[in-house]
Amino acid sequence: MRESIEAALAAGRYGEARSAVEAMWRAQPTVASANYVMECAGRWREALPGRPWRVYFLRSFTVEPLVPLLRAGGVLAGLELTVGVGPLGATMQEVLAGESELYRFRPDTVIVAVQTRDIAPRLWEDGAPGAGLAAVVAEVVEHYTMLVERFRSFSRADLILHSLEEPVHPSWGVLDGQSPEGQAAAVQEINQGLRRLAGRWPGVYVLGYDRLVASQGRVHWHDERKWLLVRLPMRADCQPVLASEWLRYLVPLAGRGVKVVVTDLDNTLWGGVLGEDGPDGIQVGLEHPGAHYRALQQTLVDFSRRGLLLAVCSKNDEAEAVGAIDSHPGMLLRSGAFAAKRINWKDKATNLREIARELNVGLEALALVDDSPVECERVRRELPEVTVIELPPEPVGYAAAVRRHPVFERLAVSEEDRVRGELYRAQKERATAQRQFGTVEEFYESLAQEVVMTRVEPAHEQRVAQLTQKTNQFNLTGRRYSEAEIHELARRRGTTVFQVAVRDRYGDNGIVGVIVFRHASGVGVIETMLMSCRVIGRTVETAMMALLLRYGRHLGLQWIEGWFVPTAKNGPAREFYAAHEFALVETGEAGARWRLEVANSSLVCPRWMRATLGGEGEYGKSIAC
Amino acid sequence: MGNRSPVEEVDQDGLLAVMDRVRQIAADLFAVPVDGLTEESSPDSIGSWDSLNHLNLVLALEQEWGIQFSPEEMEELLSMARIARMVAGKLGEG
Numbered sequence: 001m002r003e004s005i006e007a008a009l010a011a012g013r014y015g016e017a018r019s020a021v022e023a024m025w026r027a028q029p030t031v032a033s034a035n036y037v038m039e040c041a042g043r044w045r046e047a048l049p050g051r052p053w054r055v056y057f058l059r060s061f062t063v064e065p066l067v068p069l070l071r072a073g074g075v076l077a078g079l080e081l082t083v084g085v086g087p088l089g090a091t092m093q094e095v096l097a098g099e100s101e102l103y104r105f106r107p108d109t110v111i112v113a114v115q116t117r118d119i120a121p122r123l124w125e126d127g128a129p130g131a132g133l134a135a136v137v138a139e140v141v142e143h144y145t146m147l148v149e150r151f152r153s154f155s156r157a158d159l160i161l162h163s164l165e166e167p168v169h170p171s172w173g174v175l176d177g178q179s180p181e182g183q184a185a186a187v188q189e190i191n192q193g194l195r196r197l198a199g200r201w202p203g204v205y206v207l208g209y210d211r212l213v214a215s216q217g218r219v220h221w222h223d224e225r226k227w228l229l230v231r232l233p234m235r236a237d238c239q240p241v242l243a244s245e246w247l248r249y250l251v252p253l254a255g256r257g258v259k260v261v262v263t264d265l266d267n268t269l270w271g272g273v274l275g276e277d278g279p280d281g282i283q284v285g286l287e288h289p290g291a292h293y294r295a296l297q298q299t300l301v302d303f304s305r306r307g308l309l310l311a312v313c314s315k316n317d318e319a320e321a322v323g324a325i326d327s328h329p330g331m332l333l334r335s336g337a338f339a340a341k342r343i344n345w346k347d348k349a350t351n352l353r354e355i356a357r358e359l360n361v362g363l364e365a366l367a368l369v370d371d372s373p374v375e376c377e378r379v380r381r382e383l384p385e386v387t388v389i390e391l392p393p394e395p396v397g398y399a400a401a402v403r404r405h406p407v408f409e410r411l412a413v414s415e416e417d418r419v420r421g422e423l424y425r426a427q428k429e430r431a432t433a434q435r436q437f438g439t440v441e442e443f444y445e446s447l448a449q450e451v452v453m454t455r456v457e458p459a460h461e462q463r464v465a466q467l468t469q470k471t472n473q474f475n476l477t478g479r480r481y482s483e484a485e486i487h488e489l490a491r492r493r494g495t496t497v498f499q500v501a502v503r504d505r506y507g508d509n510g511i512v513g514v515i516v517f518r519h520a521s522g523v524g525v526i527e528t529m530l531m532s533c534r535v536i537g538r539t540v541e542t543a544m545m546a547l548l549l550r551y552g553r554h555l556g557l558q559w560i561e562g563w564f565v566p567t568a569k570n571g572p573a574r575e576f577y578a579a580h581e582f583a584l585v586e587t588g589e590a591g592a593r594w595r596l597e598v599a600n601s602s603l604v605c606p607r608w609m610r611a612t613l614g615g616e617g618e619y620g621k622s623i624a625c
Numbered sequence: 626m627g628n629r630s631p632v633e634e635v636d637q638d639g640l641l642a643v644m645d646r647v648r649q650i651a652a653d654l655f656a657v658p659v660d661g662l663t664e665e666s667s668p669d670s671i672g673s674w675d676s677l678n679h680l681n682l683v684l685a686l687e688q689e690w691g692i693q694f695s696p697e698e699m700e701e702l703l704s705m706a707r708i709a710r711m712v713a714g715k716l717g718e719g
Contacts, residue, residue: 030688031681032650064677065684229696230680236687 005040014044015384019377022076029240031065034072041075048384050080053254055246056107056157057084058091060118062232069243077247077406078256078364088231089118092143095151102155108482109158109253110151111207111246115233116164116187119143127171127183137186140164141193148201156484158253160246161198162209163191168218202461203484205249205411212245244406251406255469255480258387258407259365260339261303262355265314265321267371268391268398269293269333274316274324285330292395296369297332299399304337306410307417309359309424311340313351313368318343339424348375349382359424360533362472362569367407412483414463416510426507427534433506444539444608447504451543451605453513454614456497461486463511464499467530471514472569474541475530476562476576477591479516494520495527496551500544502535509534513544517551524552526562529576536572539606545580546605547613552598560598565591639716644709650685651705654678664706686712 001024008017021040025033041050055070057063067083074081084105086094091114094102102110117124123136144161151159170176170183177184191210198204213221216238226232234242251257266273270293271283283290284297304310310333314321321343325335335341340358342351348368356363363385370376376390387407391398402408410417430447437443456464465483472478481489490497500513512535516528526548531541552560562577577584577594581601585593596603605611644664651666652659655673668674674682683699686692686708692715694702702708 028689030650030685032653032685032689035653035656065681068681223693225696229699232680235693236684237691239684240688 009040009043012047013381014047016377016381018044018048018076018384019380019388025072025076029069029073029243031068031239034068037072037075038068041072045080050075050078051254051256052080052082053109053250054082054084054105054107055250056086056102056105056110057113058086058094058102058110059113060089060091060115061113061227062088062230063113065232066239066243069240070246073240073243073247074250077251079247079250079254081250092147095147095154098154107155107157109160109250110155111160111162111249112147113162115162115209116167117233120164120190123183123186124167125171127167127176127186129172129176129179129182129185131181133181133183133186137189137193140190141197144194144197148197148204152201152484156203156482156488158249158482158484159201159204160207160249161194161204162207163194163211165210165213166218168222201484202487203482207245207249212242216241244404248406248409249411252409252411253482256407257409258308258367259361259470260309260311260355260359260367261300261408262311262313262352262366262368263300264368264370264372264375265312265316265325265343267395268369269297270324270328270331271395274321279320279324279328282324282328283330284328289395290330292398294330294332295399296395296402299402301332301337303408304421305418306408306413307420308408309339309420310337311342311355311359312338313342313348313355315345316343336425337421339421339428348379352379352383352386360473360536367405369402412462412466414460414466416463419510423507423509423534426509429506430504441608444606447506447538447608449502449504449538449540449543449609451500451502451540451547451609451611452614453498453500453515453544453547453612456486456490456499456514458487458490460499460511461490464497464514467511467514467532468528471530471532472567473533473572474536474576475528475567475570476526476573477528477565478567478570479528481516481528489516494518498544498548500531500540502538502540513540515544515548517548519552519555519557522556522558524548524555524557524560526560529562539609541576542580542603543605543609543611546603547611549596549598549601549603550613557598560596561585562594563591564594636717640709640713643713643716644705646689647686647705647709647712650689651682651708654681654685662705664709665704667704682708690716692716 005017005020008020017040021037025037063085071081071083086102091112094100120136120140123133127133148159164187166184166187176182194206198206221234221238223235263269271289272281274282284293300310322335325331340355342355352366352368356366363383367387367389368379369389369391371391373390376388379386380388389402389405392401433446434443437446462483465481465486468479468481486497489495496517498515499511501511502509512532514528514530515526518525518527564577581603582594582596585595648659648662651662655671655678657671683694683702690712698711702711
């Protein structure tokens with residue numbers, strides 16, 4: 001194994017090396033292998049860079065041996081983690097003091113890893129049901145409420161709270177379960193309190209520690225000897241499980257989740273080979289063995305409800321395959337569920353590139369689910385950006401192998417996410433329409449687009465943050481914001497955060513644009529301006545700029561300035577300023593600075609769209625175009 | 626567990642295979658070349674074998690083989706040879 005990794009690294013075949021390291025890591029997730037993973041990652045870092053992310057632990061137990069496991073898992077999921085660990089059992093002190101190491105570390109995400117026995121020792125050791133427990137519950141929830149409030153007054157980082165775990169043996173034994181005021185019930189009540197807290201505060205999340213402990217078996221999880229010896233409460237083989245669970249939060253928070261799940265058909269969505277076994281011979285349904293394939297389909301249905309798009313890539317005859325998808329009685333997914341299909345005899349790498357292009361996403365936004373080790377290996381070599389999930393040999397393990405992968409996790413689901421499949425279907429109709437028109441103007445006219453730009457509404461802060469995390473192509477500065485940061489910026493004097501919604505005759509595209517605009521003493525600065533790939537090439541950016549200009553006039557600004565910060569992917573936005581009457585002021589290390597004189601600008605919204613600057617006051621009137 | 630010597634009844638091929646893995650684990654953890662580790666290598670001869678790394682070593686062994694060491698046993702794991710014999714002993718216990 002090591003020889004093949006070393007050979008691939010030496011030859012510069014980094015995608016292949018990474019997949020071999022990943023296989024080794026899956027088989028041996030130990031603290032020793034973690035060091036080797038990091039050593040290898042150091043060698044492919046330049047070719048396959050990860051996203052830097054800073055994580056700080058507030059903790060009541062020893063997490064140090066878990067840190068290498070977290071960093072190794074992270075680097076294989078595209079994250080370059082820098083990890084800080086606070087002093088043992090000083091969680092509240094660190095949160096309360098604005099000058100503590102916690103804040104000096106400037107974390108992107110803070111994880112509060114605290115156990116029941118530390119934060120509620122009375123509840124853990126002597127859990128006799130009764131009024132005493134209710135007081136403990138109130139006290140602990142109050143403690144966390146204060147923690148979150150004080151934390152937010154100093155930091156906009158994401159905050160992940162471990163839920164509390166139930167004891168293996170309640171003080172009153174089985175009697176504990178006979179009362180609504182028992183020990184286990186008290187722990188669950190605290191956890192409900194944490195969930196309510198997370199619901200109230202943007203950027204605060206609960207990690208289901210109790211569920212995690214239970215998933216490995218409560219008896220198996222605990223290691224009392226190491227707890228007493230070095231304050232390490234869980235067994236060595238459970239530590240990689242906890243590190244993986246942390247990653248399920250960090251991957252989506254750092255914007256490293258995928259957007260599209262591309263799935264194979266034969267021996268993946270159904271058992272058997274359609275071309276050989278025929279539509280009546282393939283297996284999918286409620287009984288063994290078809291149920292295992294159906295369980296994978298249910299997994300994909302769940303993912304699509306989180307906002308992921310589904311696509312098919314399979315070597316098959318297209319008409320025959322679509323026929324089987326739509327008419328087999330055991331299928332859960334029908335062909336309408338897929339935003340893109342490549343059912344042909346071309347190689348998968350070519351097909352995946354085409355799917356990415358059709359759906360307007362980068363290759364790193366794709367995950368491939370396939371049963372064939374050969375196909376998987378080929379994609380890993382040719383397209384190292386794509387996440388490849390090779391299904392295990394036994395179909396009974398299919399669904400779990402896909403579900404446990406952190407790239408499919410979401411920490412928030414917006415209305416947009418729930419209907420994303422629908423949005424892409426409308427997109428396809430638009431593309432068909434575009435081909436029917438002689439000139440591009442005729443096509444624009446036919447779209448009858450309406451653009452509405454308003455200050456970000458509280459309900460959409462999450463979507464706006466999500467857009468800053470995920471938009472790579474039309475993004476002038478590439479700045480990323482968390483939901484908590486958007487929440488704070490939206491309330492900051494001298495800063496306006498705009499959300500941009502677009503509708504057309506094919507349907508509602510939802511919120512597809514964001515501008516973060518800072519203004520003082522006659523100058524407005526575009527901190528961020530971005531537009532989802534969904535509406536690229538439809539002159540929405542011109543409407544946004546016309547509306548921003550109108551807003552600038554309303555504020556009495558003399559200049560509007562903006563930066564173009566080149567990234568690996570924002571080529572489509574490169575010409576934006578030049579095309580909208582801005583003049584280049586300077587070019588430096590950080591990018592190019594452009595400027596528009598408000599009084600002299602003749603920029604207007606294109607005649608084929610209606611654009612409205614929403615909100616109260618003067619700028620609330622729509623601009624007639 | 627505790628009272629019986631772990632050295633008893635360990636088959637030699639098994640012990641050699643375990644020794645190879647133990648040396649690899651120690652090499653990864655202590656950031657030393659695997660060829661630089663002998664059966665006698667110990668905290669005295671390896672500078673990076675400090676107390677945190679000793680805990681990491683114990684955890685890595687436990688993770689690798691799904692075994693557990695008691696606090697008393699942890700103090701015994703002080704050379705490549707002793708580690709390999711204790712691991713092989715635990716694996717032999719079935």
